[in-house]
Amino acid sequence: MTTEIILAGFGGQGILFAGKVLAYCGLIDGKELSWLPSYGPEMRGGTANCSVCISDEPIGSPLVTAPNCLIAMNGPSYHKFVDTVKPGGIALLDSSIVEETCDRKDITAISLPATNMATKAGLNGAANMILLGKMLAETKLFSFAVVEKAMEKCIPPKRAHLIASNLKAIQIGMEQK
Secondary structure (H helix, E strand, C coil): CCCEEEEEEEECHHHHHHHHHHHHHHHCCEEEEEEEECCHHHHHHHEEEEEEEEEECCEEEECCCCCCCEECHHHHHHHHHHHHCCCCCCCEECCCCCCCCCCCCCCCCEEEEEHHHHCCCCCCCHHHHHHHHHHHHHHCCCCHHHHHHHHHHCCHHHHHHHEEEEEEEEHHHHHHH
16 A cells, blocks of 8 residues: 655745655555655745655655655645545645635545644644644554654654654644544
C-alpha cells in the first residue's frame, strides 16, 4: 500500500517540518519513503510545499501528482492542489486562513480552524501539527507512539523543549471529531 501526501502553505508555516515528521514516522515504522521539499524563492510568504510518499514497497518516483491526502494551509495552495487529490482521498484545510470550501463530492474535505485552535491552546505556529494530527487520525497511518519517536528525531537537542508543544498540537488534531 502506498500513501502519497502533499502538504502546502506559506513559507514559515512549518510545511517542510510537518513533511519531515511524516518521513521520520515512515522510517521508524520500517516503510519505504520519499520526502521532496519545494522551497527557494517561495519561502517567507509565498507558497511552499512538500511531497511525501510512504509505502510498503519501493517508491518509483518522489514526485506526487495525485495525492491521497492534501494539507492546505493557505488559499493559493488549496487552489493549486485540491483538484489533484485522488477520488476517495482527503483534503484538510486550515479554515482560519482558507476561506474557500471544497465543492468536490468524490473526496473527504475537512476544514479545521487550525491556526485559531493553536493560538487558543497557546501553541502559536503549531497549526501545521494540528492538521497533521487530524490527518493521522483519519488515515490511521501511524500511531501516536511512532509520532513521538519521530518528533524526537526531527527536533534537535538544543530545541528539545519544543517536542512537548508539538506533540500537544498533534494530540489536539487527533482528538478533533
